Amino acid sequence: EAGVAQSPRYKIIEKRQSVAFWCNPISGHATLYWYQQILGQGPKLLIQFQNNGVVDDSQLPKDRFSAERLKGVDSTLKIQPAKLEDSAVYLCASSLEPSSGELFFGEGSRLTVL
């Protein structure tokens, strides 16, 4: 079974530029999450999708971050404009049964903002 795919693995941009990350979840997983993991901290939930609908985006900085999952499968997370403090690893996870608490994570996309 293929795991959660993310790209790009690494991205370096300058502040005020934009960036987009892509995630393809495990086939059949209706729930998809984006987490932000800053160095030395645990992952922080940014947004949760159930199919193509948003379940929770309370911690998403909506003035600069956006995410979509148009067809209920893959998802894109965008940052525009980026700030220095956005430097982090962006993790995508999916789940077949969210109530189980078992999330399957991708390897992440590491963003460096200069």
Added chain:
Amino acid sequence: AQSVTQPDIHITVSEGASLELRCNYSYGATPYLFWYVQSPGQGLQLLLKYFSGDTLVQGIKGFEAEFKRSQSSFNLRKPSVHWSDAAEYFCAARSSGGGADGLTFGKGTHLIIQP
């Protein structure tokens, strides 16, 4: 506010020795509790979880965890560590009261194994 605390940033253990990683939570009601492991170059993987019932739960890779309501703790243990256990370990929780399922993670404990 709901939170998960892992008091130890780094833990060093000799190979073959026992291990205990600490986790405390602060929630209005007992949450669902989890331990995840993040190995270099790999995504986070679920080790074990506690929802209710028996307070000692068994997980994969020989790990176990004990839930103690009186101490608001969910510590992870392993009787004998192997060099391959070197990784970052995260305790996580989510509300048991329904609603969104997103997990709240602690800051993690970096486990170093000495030969």
